[in-house]
Amino acid sequence: MMLKKRKLGRKIEEIKEGEKLTLTEKMEDKDLLLYLGLTNDANPLYIQHDYASQTTYKKPLVPSIMLIGMVTSAVSKYLPGPGSHILSHHIELPNPVYHYETIKFLFIVKEVRQQENEVVIEIVGENEEGSCVLEGLITVCPPSLLNGMDDDTF
Incomplete structure (x- = not known):
């Protein structure tokens, strides 16, 4: 049930190659525990300090999918914004992320494909x-409305 109207993100015509977005996220215990609870993921590498200290990582890691979730959240919230859909992604995670680290994400619009209604973001x-x-690339379908529909419809 929708309780209030939501503004949609930007349409393909409003997005330009070279646009940038920077976000900073801190890896907090509450977020890690929520993720682990939602997924029922009990990997000791994510939550057990004594186990992690015996591995090559030395400390508990942030689950990779949490980082990818932060990327998808940025697409949904900011670039292009609400109503967007990720069509594909290729993401590499060359170094581990530890609890309490702060990660700076940089999003750069690399290509705007108006005919296909797709945006490629690095x-x-x-x-x-x-x-x-x-690091990686995602292909996103920005919001698009059918004829006769506009932001007020939602």
Whole structure:
């Protein structure tokens, strides 16, 4: 049930190659616990300090899918915004992310395909030391409305 009207994100015509978005996210315990509870993921590498200390990582890691979730959330909220849909993604995670780290995400519009109603966005995530922890490309379908529909319909 929708209780209030939501503004849609930007249409393909409003997006330009070279646009950038920067977001910063801190890896907090509450977020990790919510993810682990929702997914029922009990991987000791994510939550057990004693186990993680015996691995090559030395400390518990943030689940990779949480980082990817932050990327998809940024698409839904900001670029292009509400009403968008990710069509494909290729993401690499070259370095681990640890609890309490702050990650800076940079999103750059690389290509606007108006005919296909698709936008290709490059993503780079770096930790406080400047190490790359996430990089990749996503193809997104920005919001598009059928004739006769507009923001007021929602």
